[in-house]
Amino acid sequence: MSTQTNIRARLLISCHDQPGIVSAVSTFLHQYKANIVQSDQYSTDPSGGMFFMRIEFDLFEEGYDFTIVRQAFANVASSFKMEWKMDLASRRKKMAVFVSKEDHCLLELLWKWRAGELPVDIPLVISNHPTLQQEVESYGIPFIHIPVKKDNKAEAERQAIDKLLQHDVDFIVLARYMQILSPDFVGTFPKRIINIHHSFLPAFIGANPYAKAFERGVKLIGATAHYVTNDLDEGPIIEQDILRVNHRYTTEQLRVAGRQIERIALSRAVAWHTNDQIIVHGNKTIIF
Structure with missing residues (x-):
């Protein structure tokens, strides 16, 4: 009987608020079969202010490569001009x-x-x-x-x-x-x-x-x-x-x-x- 091991990661985002940010991030993580376990966001002003987000998500061992996921997210970040950081929760x-x-x-x-x-x-x-x-x-x-x-x-x-x-x-x-x-x-x-x-x-x-x-x-x-x-x-x-x-x-x-x-x-x-x-x-x- 096989067991599935999950690897938890964290993503921090800041950028100008605009439509489609949450959808783009969620879609990206779904493409890598990630499971979002916690998501928090804050907007200073929904009409043109700043948007901030923190997500914790699990990646699973089968086909898992955190480095590839982090590198691939740069494309999403670039399209929204994000400042961002993604790291493993387990990294001390x-x-x-x-x-x-x-x-x-x-x-x-x-x-x-x-x-x-x-x-x-x-x-x-x-x-x-x-x-x-x-x-x-x-x-x-x-x-x-x-x-x-x-x-x-x-x-x-x-x-x-x-x-x-x-x-x-x-x-x-x-x-x-x-x-x-x-x-x-x-x-x-x-x-x-x-x-x-x-x-x-x-x-x-x-x-x-x-x-x-x-x-x-x-x-x-x-x-x-x-x-x-x-x-x-x-x-x-x-x-x-x-x-x-x-x-x-x-x-x-x-x-x-x-x-x-x-x-x-x-x-x-x-x-x-x-x-x-x-x-x-x-x-x-x-x-x-």
Whole structure:
């Protein structure tokens, strides 16, 4: 008795809204005997706006060749001038983590990775301080210490880029990495660097947001996970979370409470990126 094995893939699409997109995509997948298991779409304006779509589909082992399917879809994409990405759901992305001295966001990711809740490979963790080396290596992950000073920042970034390219890294997570990345670095990994900012952006950008929040007497504090661009803390927002506080909170208490929000917001953003649930359009994100 033979059994049929299905191979799951994901397709992300963005283009100007126009008639026939859904029909063309569905017809194409049907031609390859694919079974659509999930389909989500969003249009900013049905009369000439932008159209976004995410599809999960199964291809079956008999006659299956994912590479051929992906190459063939380029013809459909071209006819609608789509920006698109098709990938296997089973492909484990390679995630690098950058960290400085604070460990809470890093450990949240490592815990989820070890528990199997974050299906990625972590080929290395890079830090500008040696503080967390023992902690990282206890997970069996290589720890790379690259000191960053005012007079060696460009060279330090070149070293880091070389390591990332050497390991064929898919995306990077800044888990409280307290350095501003240069345009050269950001340009090498566009839409592939996720940062956690310890503030509910756009409020209190830059350093020491909890001190600024305390001085302002806020009643809500938050954290923002976003893609990194050349504009400090202004990249496309992926996820935000908040916590209600009051006048009794000191700056340190705000900071302690904020760490929990940072962990949650960052881990959600990383999970969504890993699962191909995010489309970046301009300085916004569409999350399915």
